[in-house]
Amino acid sequence: MTSRVKIECPCCGWEPDGGAHWMCTCGWVWNTFDTAGRCPNCGKQWERTACIPYMGGCHAMPPHVDWYKGLDDWLEDELSKVEKSVPAVV
Ligand SMILES: [Zn+2]
Numbered sequence: 001m002t003s004r005v006k007i008e009c010p011c012c013g014w015e016p017d018g019g020a021h022w023m024c025t026c027g028w029v030w031n032t033f034d035t036a037g038r039c040p041n042c043g044k045q046w047e048r049t050a051c052i053p054y055m056g057g058c059h060a061m062p063p064h065v066d067w068y069k070g071l072d073d074w075l076e077d078e079l080s081k082v083e084k085s086v087p088a089v090v
């Protein structure tokens with residue numbers, strides 16, 4: 001693997017450690033970067049992803065895609081899968 005996507009907060013540079021730090025409005029807790037911002041329980045697509053202050057991050061809630069550094073085919077593939085799997089209702 002020569003191309004790797006780096007994930008970090010665009011505001012403070014905090015890098016997620018792979019832990020489940022995000023909670024959906026349905027109560028599910030998971031690592032949002034495993035699913036490109038989509039709740040695995042209820043399917044809600046989160047366009048913004050909160051930074052995690054208690055893990056060393058800030059209080060910003062930037063757009064999910066802004067977390068990815070070095071956009072490449074992997075991310076485009078992931079995001080296109082997300083778009084296809086989300087119903088066209090908001
Ligand atoms: Zn949910």
Ligand SMILES: [Zn+2]
Nearest residue numbers: 009012051058
């Ligand atoms: Zn941050």
